[in-house]
Amino acid sequence: xxxxxxxxxxxxxxxxxxxxxxxxxxxxxxxxxxxxxxxxxxxxxxxxxxxxxxxxxxxxxxxxxxxxxxxxxxxxxxxxxxxxxxxxxxxxxxxxxxxxxxxxxxxxxxxxxxxxxxxxxxxxxxxxxxxxxxxxxxxxxxxxxxxxxxxxxxxxxxxxxxxxxxxxxxxxxxxxxxxxxxxxxxxxxxxxxxxxxxxxxxxxxxxxxxxxxxxxxxxxxxxxxxxxxxxxxxxxxxxxxxxxxxxxxxxxxxxxxxxxxxxxxxxxxxxxxxxxxxxxxxxxxxxxxxxxxxxxxxxxxxxxxxxxxxxxxxxxxxxxxxxxxxxxxxxxxxxxxxxxxxxxxxxxxxx
Amino acid sequence: xxxxxxxxxxxxxxxxxxxxxxxxxxxxxxxxxxxxxxxxxxxxxxxxxxxxxxxxxxxxxxxxxxxxxxxxxxxxxxxxxxxxxxxxxxxxxxxxxxxxxxxxxxxxxxxxxxxxxxxxxxxxxxxxxxxxxxxxxxxxxxxxxxxxxxxxxxxxxxxxxxxxxxxxxxxxxxxxxxxxxxxxxxxxxxxxxxxxxxxxxxxxxxxxxxxxxxxxxxxxxxxxxxxxxxxxxxxxxxxxxxxxxxxxxxxxxxxxxxxxxxxxxxxxxxxxxxxxxxxxxxxxxxxxxxxxxxxxxxxxxxxxxxxxxxxxxxxxxxxxxxxxxxxxxxxxxxxxxxxxxxxxxxxxxxx
DNA sequence: TTGAAAGCGCTAACAA
DNA sequence: TTGTTAGCGCTTTCAA
Numbered sequence: 151x152x153x154x155x156x157x158x159x160x161x162x163x164x165x166x167x168x169x170x171x172x173x174x175x176x177x178x179x180x181x182x183x184x185x186x187x188x189x190x191x192x193x194x195x196x197x198x199x200x201x202x203x204x205x206x207x208x209x210x211x212x213x214x215x216x217x218x219x220x221x222x223x224x225x226x227x228x229x230x231x232x233x234x235x236x237x238x239x240x241x242x243x244x245x246x247x248x249x250x251x252x253x254x255x256x257x258x259x260x261x262x263x264x265x266x267x268x269x270x271x272x273x274x275x276x277x278x279x280x281x282x283x284x285x286x287x288x289x290x291x292x293x294x295x296x297x298x299x300x301x302x303x304x305x306x307x308x309x310x311x312x313x314x315x316x317x318x319x320x321x322x323x324x325x326x327x328x329x330x331x332x333x334x335x336x337x338x339x340x341x342x343x344x345x346x347x348x349x350x351x352x353x354x355x356x357x358x359x360x361x362x363x364x365x366x367x368x369x370x371x372x373x374x375x376x377x378x379x380x381x382x383x384x385x386x387x388x389x390x391x392x393x394x395x396x397x398x399x400x401x402x403x404x405x406x407x408x409x410x411x412x413x414x415x416x417x418x419x420x421x422x423x424x425x426x427x428x429x430x431x432x433x434x435x436x437x438x439x440x441x442x443x444x445x446x447x448x449x450x451x452x453x454x455x456x457x458x459x460x461x462x463x464x465x466x467x468x469x470x471x472x473x474x475x476x477x478x479x480x481x482x483x484x485x486x487x488x489x490x491x492x493x494x495x496x497x498x499x500x501x
Numbered sequence: 502x503x504x505x506x507x508x509x510x511x512x513x514x515x516x517x518x519x520x521x522x523x524x525x526x527x528x529x530x531x532x533x534x535x536x537x538x539x540x541x542x543x544x545x546x547x548x549x550x551x552x553x554x555x556x557x558x559x560x561x562x563x564x565x566x567x568x569x570x571x572x573x574x575x576x577x578x579x580x581x582x583x584x585x586x587x588x589x590x591x592x593x594x595x596x597x598x599x600x601x602x603x604x605x606x607x608x609x610x611x612x613x614x615x616x617x618x619x620x621x622x623x624x625x626x627x628x629x630x631x632x633x634x635x636x637x638x639x640x641x642x643x644x645x646x647x648x649x650x651x652x653x654x655x656x657x658x659x660x661x662x663x664x665x666x667x668x669x670x671x672x673x674x675x676x677x678x679x680x681x682x683x684x685x686x687x688x689x690x691x692x693x694x695x696x697x698x699x700x701x702x703x704x705x706x707x708x709x710x711x712x713x714x715x716x717x718x719x720x721x722x723x724x725x726x727x728x729x730x731x732x733x734x735x736x737x738x739x740x741x742x743x744x745x746x747x748x749x750x751x752x753x754x755x756x757x758x759x760x761x762x763x764x765x766x767x768x769x770x771x772x773x774x775x776x777x778x779x780x781x782x783x784x785x786x787x788x789x790x791x792x793x794x795x796x797x798x799x800x801x802x803x804x805x806x807x808x809x810x811x812x813x814x815x816x817x818x819x820x821x822x823x824x825x826x827x828x829x830x831x832x833x834x835x836x837x838x839x840x841x842x843x844x845x846x847x848x849x850x851x852x
Numbered sequence: 853t854t855g856a857a858a859g860c861g862c863t864a865a866c867a868a
Numbered sequence: 869t870t871g872t873t874a875g876c877g878c879t880t881t882c883a884a
Contacts, residue, residue, distance in 0.1 A: 160861055171871045176863060184869060207567060207623045208861035211558045211876050218601075218622070226590065229783075232583045239577065239604055243615075248622055250569075251602045253590055264594075271569070271599055272558045376787075406787045413789070432580075436727075436757045438764070438789035511877055522855045527879060535853060559877035562860050 159200040168196035179204070210272060219459060220268035220276030221452075222252045222261060223298075229431045230448050231279075234298065237452025238277060245460065247274070258282035265291050275463045277455040280305065294462040296455050300345045309462055311455040313446040314473035315345070319352035322398055322426055322444045325478050327360070330487030331396035331424055335368035337382045337408060338400045343374075349400050349428075372404060379407025380414075387415050387423075394485060395423045402429035402443055409437060409483070420485040430479055440481030447474045510551040519547035530555070561623060570810060571619035571627030572803075573603045573612060574649075580782045581799045582630075585649065588803025589628055596811065598625070609633035616642050626814045628806040631656065645813040647806045651696045660813055662806040664797040665824035666696070670703035672829050673749055673777055673795045678711070681838030682747035682775055686719035688733045688759060689751045694725075700751050700779075723755060730758025731765075738766050738774075745836060746774045753780035756792055760834070771836040781830055791832030798825045 165175035170189060177185050178193035179202075196202075210216035221238050223231040235251055242249045250273060252264040261281050268276050268291075275294035280301055295308060302310035326334050336353065339346045357364040370385050372378030379399055386397065386408075399405035405427030412419045419425055419439060427434055430445025451474050461468055516526035521540060528536050529544035530553075547553075561567035572589050574582040586602055593600045601624060603615040612632050619627050619642075626645030631652055646659060653661035677685050687704065690697045708715040721736050723729030730750055737748065737759075750756035756778030763770045770776055770790060778785055781796025802825050812819055 162861080172861095173863075173872080174870055177870085180863085186869065189869085203617070203621050205562075205623060205861055206621045207558050207562045208876090209863080211556075211562055211878095212861080212863045214876080216558060225587070226577065227580075227583050227587045229578075229580065229583075232578050232580075235602070236576070236578045236604060239602065243603070243618075246618075248601045248603075248618055250599045251586070251590065252594070252599075253587060266554070267594075267597075267599055270554050270557045272556060409787075433784040433787045436784045437787045513877080523877090524856080524879080525854055528854085531879080537853065540853080556877055559860090560879080562862095562876090563878045563880080565860080 168193045216272045220273045222278045233448025234452035237449035241453040241456040296458045311472040316352040318476035334396040376407035379404025380411045383408035383411035402427040402431045424484040442483045519544045567623045569624045571624040573629045584799025585803035588800035592804040592807040647809045662823040667703040669827035685747040727758035730755025731762045734759035734762035753778040753782045775835040793834045
């Protein structure tokens with residue numbers, strides 16, 4: 151690029167050209183009301199003529215509002231978080247703000263460093279998926295802040311936005327039941343994770359409502375990875391069972407891994423095994439069969455988080471805890487047993 | 502977050518506490534050499550004590566360097582671009598800079614708007630995947646700038662970083678040949694796209710080297726989407742052929758679509774049809790079979806682009822055109838015909 | 853080695 | 869309605 155490194159025009163250049171004072175020019179350009187239509191015109195024309203462009207650094211310095219927002223997520227490469235970032239981005243742009251994006255890699259130190267950078271950059275606020283356990287780093291942030299995700303529950307006095315796990319689990323289980331899978335096995339994340347507990351609690355509540363003893367559900371744990379799901383499914387398949395096996399995995403990657411394990415065992419999905427995922431990552435679309443899943447509204451979450459952040463910045467802390475609904479994506483990994491066994495009632499589990 | 506909205510400490514607070522002047526404090530904190538070890542110590546301690554944090558807005562204003570960089574890509578939700586963004590991010594963070602990320606959605610107007618925003622934000626420079634045809638908007642940017650991608654070729658005097666298409670095609674074709682597929686069919690993008698021409702040229706060169714007449718290669722066009730690939734493959738399958746069909750698709754999405762078409766036709770990949778993709782998107786890993794592909798080094802490209810940008814900013818325009826090598830990801834969508842027909846020579850195409 | 857003072861570009865309070 | 873003035877927090881001459 152041939153960067154024409156000539157000095158960039160300031161408001162003074164505009165003022166001079168329009169034959170008014172600095173402040174009048176500023177008023178005209180910021181859309182203040184105390185100004186003649188005629189002078190405004192003249193100033194605007196002058197601004198265009200010299201190619202004036204407001205210096206946001208200076209504005210931020212004077213007004214205390216930099217017009218920049220921070221976003222700290224685990225990894226922009228992860229499709230869910232990319233979705234969140236996209237939503238946040240669009241919402242910020244819509245409001246004329248810019249987004250500083252950072253990936254923490256689930257590393258509390260990186261997170262702390264990024265928050266420090268954001269503070270120095272004088273962002274007006276930040277949306278964060280907190281990985282740090284300690285309130286320390288996060289409290290120290292000292293700026294308007296909105297959290298994303300389930301781990302945000304550990305911080306009761308920070309606004310947060312996340313997916314509605316309870317609703318998601320209900321949608322998933324309802325769908326499974328409608329296909330005739332009344333007592334699916336579960337593939338869950340490690341016991342240490344908060345998300346696991348929330349998922350499991352929702353399952354239990356749903357079971358109780360349907361008069362199913364949660365204890366009959368087979369459960370296997372694993373890391374939230376393809377390999378974790380594969381191993382868990384292998385163990386599940388090793389258990390004695392009668393007929394069709396249905397599995398609800400707490401995460402699409404695990405579900406995809408489970409699918410591999412089914413193939414490894416010489417079985418067929420969905421003929422022999424039905425698999426339901428949770429997340430809605432695009433990869434699920436291209437698996438064979440396509441992975442039916444409960445999709446988290448990543449983009450909406452990002453958008454909503456930015457909206458909450460604006461409220462936070464404007465001292466309007468109305469909604470402090472937002473749970474966004476998830477929706478079912480039917481893509482073919484579930485067998486339909488409902489026709490084969492019509493009106494099958496709860497309790498007649500097949501595992 | 503309980504934002505302790507007390508005034509944030511400035512360098513004056515530090516100076517007072519350390520019993521020195523503003524400028525001495527500044528010198529101590531910026532690592533200037535003209536200062537006693539003892540005073541520096543005192544200032545640093547004072548800074549820590551009051552919790553001082555440099556105001557980058559003010560620094561940027563004074564020094565003309567905001568420490569911020571812009572990144573304008575088509576869509577952060579697209580795995581390749583997310584990869585690029587991640588690389589750029591990491592490299593920027595490593596240098597103590599922050600990244601303002603924007604998605605243009607392949608929309609020239611959005612792109613122009615984002616560039617304007619970046620200029621107002623006083624970023625030190627930007628990495629852009631240009632979608633605008635006209636040099637207008639981009640030239641107008643007037644800041645240090647590095648382009649990413651093949652379309653960057655339209656702008657000869659701007660530094661650019663991209664993948665080495667010629668090398669990628671060579672790697673892909675070599676691999677196909679090593680598996681016994683000497684004259685693969687091609688699924689390419691629309692004729693209007695520059696990338697198509699580059700891809701095709703590379704194929705031709707490779708063919709000539711191997712003494713194969715490029716005219717024998719079957720070619721189908723389509724949009725760079727799953728549906729585009731599916732339709733193209735359908736047409737390919739409708740053509741009369743003998744034996745195994747091998748296809749090199751110019752894009753993973755198309756390759757995935759092609760895979761679907763193979764399944765739709767009741768055929769099996771890789772038994773009846775071999776498919777090679779180009780991009781390396783994660784979805785290819787979970788397709789069945791896994792999609793063998795030539796992967797673009799998205800992360801490296803992002804990293805490298807930021808490095809070039811730094812050079813550009815520092816007026817060190819050394820490398821103006823960087824092509825990063827791609828590598829083959831073998832994941833199972835290619836049949837191995839080399840054993841069945843050992844030492845088969847070029848020209849004995851099977852299409 | 854340190855301090856005083858100017859000024860980056862802008863906005864906001866106060867005068868006119 | 870417009871102009872004048874005083875900074876926002878920092879770096880950077882220029883003197884001391």
